[in-house]
Amino acid sequence: MSSVAVIGDIDTVTGFKIGGVKKGFIVEKDEDAKNALNELIETDISIIIITEKIADNIREHINKKIGSDVLPMIIEIPDKFGSSDRDVDPMGELIKRVIGVEMVK
Template sequence: MKVAVVADEDTVTGFKLAGVKEASVAKEGDEFEDALYELSDEIGIVITTERIAEENRESLKRFRDRRDVFPIIVEIPDKHGSTQSQLQEMVKKAVGVEIDLEDI
């Protein structure tokens, strides 16, 4: 199973340096969706950033609706870190309680 990255330039560069061969710089709209559909059928995991995924939520939904299980799309923080709302949601899922991160 191969890994591909579809993300911003900095993220793509980092993963290329780590040895990922299939990587596309694509940030928004049609550019992002086209990059997903150009991936090889051998790709099992697609890595993108949380911010790009959030900006392209509809494109990701269309892509997932046309595929069965693979590829799995993994959203990672970019160089600016995780977005606060996503962190709150992860904590809520993990512990079952919503917290206000400004109180921490």
């Protein structure tokens, strides 16, 4: 595994493609996002970048597919409208899953 892919709205995916990311899935429906995630999990992708709003909409599916696995790493980013208000810090959860230590403030 050594590649990066992005799942998001057209602006996010286009920006990452301009930056050199080869695999990108423009999604508008939750079902499309789930299908894109499933496809990427079956390939050699090690990092999946997904917008926060899409990830929030398919959170249960992400948790079911990824579980406590380290790879592929799911990195959630804000879309062009900014960050989502959240009770859980996704980067903190990622760090906890990868290194097994909870980061506290």
